[in-house]
Amino acid sequence: MPLVIVGIGIIALLILIMGFKLNTFVSLIIVSFCVALLLGIPVGDIVKTIETGLGGTLGHLALIFGLGAMLGKLIADAGGAQRIAMTLVNKFGEKNIQWAVVVASFIIGVALFFEVGLVLLIPIVFAISRELKVSILHLGIPMTAALSVTHGFLPPHPGPTVIAGELGANIGEVLLYGFIIAIPTVILAGPVFAKIAKKIVPESFTKTGSIASLGEQKTFKLEETPSFGISVFTALLPVILMSIATIISLLQKTMGVADNHLLAAIRFIGDAGTSMLISLLVAVYTMGLARKIPIKDVMESCSTAISHIGMMLLIIGGGGAFKQVLIDGGVGDYVAAMFKGTTLSPILLAWIIAAILRISLGSATVAALTTTGLVMPMLGQTDVNLALVVLATGAGSLIASHVNDAGFWMFKEYFGLSMKETFATWTLLETLISVFGLGFILLLSLFV
Structure with a gap:
């Protein structure tokens, strides 16, 4: 019965978001x-449960996410x-464009959230494709693959950061294994898949796309920008600070150092919180004061960044509330009892549940949070x-992005694709990331 109630809840969520076009946070x-x-939580405890889920999730995430x-x-x-x-485009040359x-998107993807990285990199990809006369999709698939992988597997992105906090996993270990x-x-999902996609839907590689919806983009002369290093x-x-701390902690355990x-x-x-704060203070200097940008303008950039993530924070909090309801309502215990004595790996189970929820709900973060519950x-x-x-849950939550996910529509519109072409490129790309990710996680589990 509890799983039937969860199913009803997920269908209701889909109807509210897609049918009634209600805001995702309000729907959650x-x-x-x-x-x-329906789960029988006493009426007097329901608000407390929702507040606990919302506050507990945002309490861990808000600091890292905001910074x-x-x-x-x-x-x-x-x-x-x-x-x-x-710089990377010039260094690699036309042949290895x-x-x-991929390398540029990966580095930028570590620092920027998926949507921000996409909006920032797409005009650059369009400019390169015009200059070199190559298909925008030839560059777009590797770019979105790198952005999507960093979004799904690497802290400080919301998905892996939230899941690590909920499960009590070491965030440094998540980062280290996430990189591996x-x-x-x-x-595999970027340059290799781009070659396969060209054979599956060759006509999609002739599209010119449009980024008019992005409005006027801020462009710089290269000499006006900070150095590459x-x-x-x-x-x-x-990433450097968190990785050093994790490696030293692992060495301490291995060598038995007091x-x-x-x-x-x-x-x-x-x-995670300390390293993000240190990095922000360094960025205030390297990206601002060292370049003679007034502190007022630097702080304005920070304020704008926070205003842009307000609704996303609320949606993540709403996902946390739903997760807490599942825990307090006994659904998690019911699932645990169902699989008691099973030989199915918790890694595989987390991936399967996250994948089903992702296909149903569209939101990777909400799917991941519900899975943890x-x-x-x-x-x-x-x-x-x-x-x-944590990584398996993140991988499952990326699978099969389709019409209920904003990323699907962004990719379709920017690259000027039909529905069929978007399914054959974007949806397949996200599925490959999810499946390859799971494969590498299971392989890594044999050693750690």
Whole structure:
């Protein structure tokens, strides 16, 4: 019965969002109340459950998400992202242009959220395709593959950050293992898939696309932008700090070194919140003050970044509320009891549940959050690596983007594709990322 109620809730969510065009956050809260009543949560406890889910999720995420948005905005507004992209294009040359786009998108994708990275990179991709007379999709597929993989697997992006917080996984480990999985996944789903897609839907590679909807883009002369080294260092600084702390912690465990003040300080600096704050302060200098940009303008960029993520934060909070309702309503325990004694790996189970929810709901973040509520009670029964469960949930939540996902429509409109062509390129691309990601996670689970 609990799973039937969850199914009714998901269908209701789809009807509210797609049928009645209701705001996603409002829809999530309405469904959370209704599902809580159906699951038999006492009326007096329902509001408390929703507040706990919303507050608990945002409490962990808001700091990292907010600082990350500011960091990305500073790099974009200073021209750092444009410098990274154009320098790599010039270094790789015309013959290896796809690889230049992949590397640039990966670096920028670590620092910027998916939608921001897409809006920032698409005009650059259009300009390169015009100059070199190559198909925009030839460059667009590798670009979106890199952005999507970083979005699904690497903190400080909302999905992996939220799931890690909910499951109590070490965020540094998620980042380290995420990189190991992300690199081969990007190669296969990017440049390799682009060649296959050209054979599946050759006509889509003749489309010219349109970015008129993006409005006027801020462009820079290359000499006006920060240097390549400084731009890359600023974009990747949170990753560097978190990775160093994780590697040192892993070495400490392996070698049995006693804890001391130095190791505690390294862990503190490598904490996601601390490393994001340090990186933002560095960006204020490297992307602002060092380039003689007044502090008022730098802070204006930060304020704009926060205003743009307000609704996304609420939607993530709404997903957290729905997840808490499933936990307090006993759905997670019911799923755990169903699979008690099963030989199915929690990694595979997390991926399957996230994939089903992603196809149903469209939102990768909501699918991932709901999955954590269902698989959390199971994890106490196994010694599975929590970082890998986080990554498997992230991989499942990327699968088969279609008409209920905003990314589907963005890709379709920017690249000027038909529905059939969008399914054969974008939807297939997201599915490949999800499946390859799972494959590499299962492979990694044999060693860690």
